[in-house]
Amino acid sequence: MTDTVKYLLDETHLPKYWYNLAADLPVAAPPVLHPGTMQPVGPNDLAPLFPMDLILQEVSTERDIPIPEPVREVYRQWRPSPLFRARRLEKLLQTPAKIYYKYEGVSPAGSHKPNTAVPQAFYNKQAGVKRLVTETGAGQWGSSLAFAGALYGLEVKVFMVRVSYDQKPYRRALMETYGATCVASPSNETQSGRALLAQRPDHPGSLGIAISEAVEVAAQNDDTKYALGSVLNHVLLHQTVVGQEAMAQMDMAGDYPDVIIACTGGGSNFAGLAFPFLGAQLRGGKKVRIVAVEPAACPSLTRGTYAYDFGDTAGLTPLTKMHTLGSTFIPPGFHAGGLRYHGMAPLVSHIKELGLIEAVAYEQIACFEAGVTFARAEGIVPAPESNHAVKGAIAEALKCKAEGKSRTILFNLSGHGHFDMQAYLDYFGGKLKDIQYAEADLATALAKLPQVKAA
Amino acid sequence: MTDTVKYLLDETHLPKYWYNLAADLPVAAPPVLHPGTMQPVGPNDLAPLFPMDLILQEVSTERDIPIPEPVREVYRQWRPSPLFRARRLEKLLQTPAKIYYKYEGVSPAGSHKPNTAVPQAFYNKQAGVKRLVTETGAGQWGSSLAFAGALYGLEVKVFMVRVSYDQKPYRRALMETYGATCVASPSNETQSGRALLAQRPDHPGSLGIAISEAVEVAAQNDDTKYALGSVLNHVLLHQTVVGQEAMAQMDMAGDYPDVIIACTGGGSNFAGLAFPFLGAQLRGGKKVRIVAVEPAACPSLTRGTYAYDFGDTAGLTPLTKMHTLGSTFIPPGFHAGGLRYHGMAPLVSHIKELGLIEAVAYEQIACFEAGVTFARAEGIVPAPESNHAVKGAIAEALKCKAEGKSRTILFNLSGHGHFDMQAYLDYFGGKLKDIQYAEADLATALAKLPQVKAA
Numbered sequence: 001m002t003d004t005v006k007y008l009l010d011e012t013h014l015p016k017y018w019y020n021l022a023a024d025l026p027v028a029a030p031p032v033l034h035p036g037t038m039q040p041v042g043p044n045d046l047a048p049l050f051p052m053d054l055i056l057q058e059v060s061t062e063r064d065i066p067i068p069e070p071v072r073e074v075y076r077q078w079r080p081s082p083l084f085r086a087r088r089l090e091k092l093l094q095t096p097a098k099i100y101y102k103y104e105g106v107s108p109a110g111s112h113k114p115n116t117a118v119p120q121a122f123y124n125k126q127a128g129v130k131r132l133v134t135e136t137g138a139g140q141w142g143s144s145l146a147f148a149g150a151l152y153g154l155e156v157k158v159f160m161v162r163v164s165y166d167q168k169p170y171r172r173a174l175m176e177t178y179g180a181t182c183v184a185s186p187s188n189e190t191q192s193g194r195a196l197l198a199q200r201p202d203h204p205g206s207l208g209i210a211i212s213e214a215v216e217v218a219a220q221n222d223d224t225k226y227a228l229g230s231v232l233n234h235v236l237l238h239q240t241v242v243g244q245e246a247m248a249q250m251d252m253a254g255d256y257p258d259v260i261i262a263c264t265g266g267g268s269n270f271a272g273l274a275f276p277f278l279g280a281q282l283r284g285g286k287k288v289r290i291v292a293v294e295p296a297a298c299p300s301l302t303r304g305t306y307a308y309d310f311g312d313t314a315g316l317t318p319l320t321k322m323h324t325l326g327s328t329f330i331p332p333g334f335h336a337g338g339l340r341y342h343g344m345a346p347l348v349s350h351i352k353e354l355g356l357i358e359a360v361a362y363e364q365i366a367c368f369e370a371g372v373t374f375a376r377a378e379g380i381v382p383a384p385e386s387n388h389a390v391k392g393a394i395a396e397a398l399k400c401k402a403e404g405k406s407r408t409i410l411f412n413l414s415g416h417g418h419f420d421m422q423a424y425l426d427y428f429g430g431k432l433k434d435i436q437y438a439e440a441d442l443a444t445a446l447a448k449l450p451q452v453k454a455a
Numbered sequence: 456m457t458d459t460v461k462y463l464l465d466e467t468h469l470p471k472y473w474y475n476l477a478a479d480l481p482v483a484a485p486p487v488l489h490p491g492t493m494q495p496v497g498p499n500d501l502a503p504l505f506p507m508d509l510i511l512q513e514v515s516t517e518r519d520i521p522i523p524e525p526v527r528e529v530y531r532q533w534r535p536s537p538l539f540r541a542r543r544l545e546k547l548l549q550t551p552a553k554i555y556y557k558y559e560g561v562s563p564a565g566s567h568k569p570n571t572a573v574p575q576a577f578y579n580k581q582a583g584v585k586r587l588v589t590e591t592g593a594g595q596w597g598s599s600l601a602f603a604g605a606l607y608g609l610e611v612k613v614f615m616v617r618v619s620y621d622q623k624p625y626r627r628a629l630m631e632t633y634g635a636t637c638v639a640s641p642s643n644e645t646q647s648g649r650a651l652l653a654q655r656p657d658h659p660g661s662l663g664i665a666i667s668e669a670v671e672v673a674a675q676n677d678d679t680k681y682a683l684g685s686v687l688n689h690v691l692l693h694q695t696v697v698g699q700e701a702m703a704q705m706d707m708a709g710d711y712p713d714v715i716i717a718c719t720g721g722g723s724n725f726a727g728l729a730f731p732f733l734g735a736q737l738r739g740g741k742k743v744r745i746v747a748v749e750p751a752a753c754p755s756l757t758r759g760t761y762a763y764d765f766g767d768t769a770g771l772t773p774l775t776k777m778h779t780l781g782s783t784f785i786p787p788g789f790h791a792g793g794l795r796y797h798g799m800a801p802l803v804s805h806i807k808e809l810g811l812i813e814a815v816a817y818e819q820i821a822c823f824e825a826g827v828t829f830a831r832a833e834g835i836v837p838a839p840e841s842n843h844a845v846k847g848a849i850a851e852a853l854k855c856k857a858e859g860k861s862r863t864i865l866f867n868l869s870g871h872g873h874f875d876m877q878a879y880l881d882y883f884g885g886k887l888k889d890i891q892y893a894e895a896d897l898a899t900a901l902a903k904l905p906q907v908k909a910a
């Protein structure tokens with residue numbers, strides 16, 4: 001075999017459980033706090049936003065959480081997803097490294113996001129919810145929830161960050177094709193949106209703002225719940241089907257990763273691939289380097305502060321301890337809209353603090369260059385977010401080449417870029433810039449972090 | 456199982472041979488004629504355009520043509536492709552019919568076209584060719600050849616029909632991401648293009664014109680060959696991996712189709728699915744209804760004449776006997792650009808004349824309506840071309856419902872619509888029209904058919 005190799009599991013290998021990293025952590029993650037009382041939140045505090053099944057998953061410390069059979073039936077449409085060995089890319093790079101990638105773009109919505117959209121829609125439907133409301137950046141999450149909503153007959157409303165809404169009209173078209181409604185955020189439909197538009201009518205929006213709008217709508221309507229596409233424990237949990245399958249597929253290949261790489265925005269595709277491997281390590285298995293790759297224009301893990309902060313811009317959510325650029329920080333409008341979030345998943349932040357993972361940040365032009373190299377070798381055009389993982393993997397492979405060492409690299413190709421071709425056109429047309437945030441803006445946002453006394 | 460069911464073959468079921476229908480035909484198809492001599496063309500007549508391996512496949516009557524192992528290695532990246540039973544769609548339609556679909560959108564370029572692009576690039580590379588030149592309508596073929604060219608280090612130049620070039624800038628972006636160059640046709644780069652632009656500077660183009668431009672460039676350059684994405688025998692041959700896999704998958708499902716449905720532009724996705732089933736029938740197997748679905752705005756099988764005609768508009772190709780609207784007929788600019796071709800594959804035309812298949816034509820709005828219904832049920836957004844097959848399948852399923860009969864329907868979902876979302880936006884925005892051609896234009900084009908005396 002000299003060509004790209006596919007490792008495909010049959011359906012009997014579709015995981016029966018989600019893997020919960022909380023069961024294996026040497027130190028528990030800090031509690032989530034109520035911003036009014038500064039006391040840990042209980043399940044009832046979250047009940048206006050989420051159905052109880054998801055809340056219980058959010059706080060569970062059980063290692064194996066059963067995947068409901070109806071969810072597994074939907075997963076079967078595209079899962080187990082393929083794992084590829086990128087022989088053509090290895091050859092092009094002339095690297096002694098072995099490069100594997102798990103490909104999540106095979107889902108109907110084109111990314112890993114349906115792995116959590118489907119169970120979230122399922123549990124909400126079970127709880128009698130009529131409508132789900134959410135935010136989206138690049139649109140991968142919004143279109144995934146729209147897809148899941150169509151399956152379960154739930155209305156879906158998506159607040160889409162304005163800069164992405166304008167850049168990617170076809171993502172909106174996809175959501176509408178699935179029957180969802182999509183509005184640009186900040187919008188006039190919420191108090192938090194109107195307040196921002198009053199300050200700045202051409203506000204580019206951010207994930208934090210769109211979350212505020214969605215949470216506001218959910219909190220005010222009894223038949224409506226909120227759904228989040230990343231960050232929260234239960235979202236990361238649902239993504240662990242990715243890493244569990246990858247472990248079985250690496251086994252098929254007779255190999256095991258020395259380094260695992262994924263991009264990080266809120267942290268869910270990263271956690272999905274990495275947590276099962278990390279759990280195995282924590283239970284005495286082989287040590288593996290785990291590298292989170294983030295955008296230099298929104299570098300929460302590499303430049304943020306580890307502190308309690310709001311998940312949204314208006315301060316409507318509970319406080320979580322995480323790496324944050326400050327919930328009032330508005331990241332510049334670069335192309336990987338799915339990574340434009342001020343914070344990082346509390347669980348991912350926690351294991352970063354424990355020294356269990358590394359993080360690195362790259363500029364967007366270098367990521368698109370890596371993505372084009374990958375596309376010409378492997379045939380798959382990555383999403384701009386996934387290009388960060390590709391860049392990380394190529395950097396590791398070239399390090400292997402420089403050192404004359406063969407290491408096994410595994411990365412998560414979290415989605416395809418079919419709805420992001422304007423970004424590629426901009427790249428080829430020389431219109432893409434490496435966008436910097438202003439250090440003063442970051443300092444201002446960090447100065448506004450909520451004051452939380454040690455619990 | 457109440458949900459959509461996937462039938463996935465492991466790689467040991469990847470076909471080792473392409474299936475050649477010519478071996479099983481009760482009557483041979485009429486010969487291809489040289490337009491100068493009106494005598495059957497020989498292999499050498501085609502040598503300026505194609506490498507000899509492909510020419511020999513074009514004229515072969517062997518039943519099983521071996522697939523080169525390096526081509527099978529590339530196929531393995533996405534083949535065997537999945538077959539689904541559309542349980543969610545069946546439920547939505549409340550039909551007693553069983554609906555299966557073979558999904559070819561899993562290929563890197565998003566359609567069935569890489570099934571032939573890869574072997575065409577392979578054989579050209581083997582023959583020492585440096586550059587491939589081709590035409591594309593909606594862009595599925597152009598991006599597939601661009602993908603295949605990238606794998607083999609071949610330069611690829613694509614003449615893209617102007618109406619599609621303008622409608623689908625992201626298809627061009629995809630071709631460029633793979634490293635190909637793409638120009639709008641008619642262009643100023645060829646004699647045939649310049650002649651048309653002189654008559655009408657805003658000429659919308661057609662597949663026939665783009666073929667003329669590509670053939671002209673190939674004929675004038677020694678290191679350059681021409682590649683065609685449909686119509687020819689060897690192209691249809693390469694697509695038979697689809698039907699062979701589908702036969703094995705229907706067997707997995709313990710079922711066999713009563714009716715097979717696919718859309719027809721040049722005829723290749725249709726032939727790919729149908730020919731292996733038809734071959735089995737011709738060798739004494741079960742009879743199956745086979746339905747070709749074409750656009751009402753370009754209805755070669757249902758409104759065309761069965762006659763010798765050119766494959767291109769400028770009259771640069773040999774003459775083939777086929778159902779044609781006349782090679783000078785310019786179809787109106789509807790959204791399924793891959794179906795905007797004046798003729799039909801000679802083999803498909805021949806079996807239509809033999810009464811072995813049926814044909815039906817639908818307007819585009821009805822096809823988009825079917826596509827949206829399908830997307831909301833099955834999660835996959837079909838290409839506008841594939842929507843014709845979806846429409847055909849839904850029509851058959853509703854007929855089953857009306858008759859209270861359960862029949863097994865199998866259709867080819869030839870590609871996804873991720874690069875066609877403008878068409879969906881137009882549909883939702885009420886901007887899509889059912890476009891008619893002028894009967895006078897059709898009559899004029901048919902009157903210009905070349906005069907060929909009986910051989």
